[in-house]
Amino acid sequence: MPSDPFTQNKTALLALGGHRVWSLMVTLFGDLAQEHGSTIDGPTLSAVMAEMDIRPEAVRVALHRLRNDGWISSEMCGRTGLHALTATGHHETTQASARIYASPAPPSESWRLALTQDAATSDDMIARGFLTLLPRIYLGDVSTRAPSDALILEGTPAPDWLRAEISPLMLDPEYAALLPILQKVEQTMQRGMLTPLQTAVLRCLLVHNWRRIVLRHPALPAALLPDDWSGHACHKLIDTLLARFPRPTLSVILPS
Template identity: 30%
Template sequence: MDEIITPAPLDARIADLHAQSRLRVWSLVVTFLGDAIVPRGGRAGLGVIQSVMERLGVDSGAVRTAMSRLASDGWVTREREGRLAYYRLAAEGRHAFDAATRRIYASGAPQWDGQWSVVIAPANAANLRADALGEMGYLRIAPSVFLRAEAAGAADPGEAASGMLCISGTGTDLPEALAQQWASDGLAEAYRRFLGGWEPMARALDDAVHLAPLDAMAARTLLIHDWRRLILRDPGLPEALLPAGWPAQAARLLARRIYTPLVAQSEMWLTGEGVPPQRDPVTFAQRFGIQPGISASIG
């Protein structure tokens, strides 16, 4: 029987989380809900959320404050059954996570046929929409101009580009100045920090170390939290336009290498906490290009 322990790499990652200048608990909660709860119908009790957050070193008071903020900002809705409170991502929260889902769990850089999309925003809307457009792969190349390589499967900008001029065109060459904005040294270094920070966890899992179910859920949440924040900084150039040695794919393969063995134990914990079963196990099993069947035993 495989030994179930809490390896030092998990505690090291938690310590790194708290060493950051400011921990955004609400963002950590959104990661947990989007990654683990949405596939199971979208609703989780406050106690379930608190258990994961407390394992990540976040006290219950901070969790309650974060939930109140998310509710007041329209990111989650709260439902009561007797004395118990349940939360689910509201339309705004679901849209924010769903729009990024393809990029977070993709198996690699997108395929590209030379198509580009340009969005020109009114001056008074550009700053307001910049973050949302950035998460969809648009690079801000001028105060009111955003550019994206139209790769296969790219999310429709939808509401983020409402009221803006959208233009499509074709071109296979990327000017050096734009290439440097997209594939910046700072972003490359962020990918390398991700690789260095998570490699010890990958090695532990490669050595057949099994985390206890709650620890697996905490590790999975923290992995996707780190990965989500990183991947949404990256406009996501197609592979044909990336510089040689670009570390994004190595980081993605590391995320997959860690995520895959965490699934069974973390899903076991969710089931034990009474969270309803997955609604579409086949789609879930395709995250990071994993073959269908990984979650066949998940109830």
């Protein structure tokens, strides 16, 4: 059994599942190389992925896919490959980062219910930031913009039964699975105890497990969620841990 805290926590984060190599790579570039002009060289990328127990052939396949998708560009500098986000990859990463790295919002009691004329507008309402409660009925933050022909009702204090019904729609079981692992990381790992390579790996796994949940539901005000909704605690811990382990400089990740 692994004994050091880094290995234990890395193993627990990897065990949550949902870790396609190309998706992990998207998280890694979004966390370490989002600034314009930033590149990750081949040896550094290989070292980070190897520390996450990913085989070299899987890394090559993932890079090939992301290049074909127009997400990552690669070029040679001498005998070393340099990889960077494309304009498309950078744009989509920046949009997602606004949600992924947002600090926990102060509790808000303001919300709204929207009733639309046609159930076919569901995709549009979700894109606007609403949660589908029932066909044609949506819930959202008071600032969420609805179509001009929608009926808007400003929310009164939400009853407990409604908040309980919303909780599973906001992926509470998945947050509940992540929460004890984040708590373990917070309890067992302190700033300064990791190498730059380990820090890059830990951040990637923290951000990846967080983003694969948080990007799948809208940001609803606390008034619509139970006090014990696991997403609240996960958000606070992610914010704490990313501040505790700031992203390392790319040039120092690979041991010399």
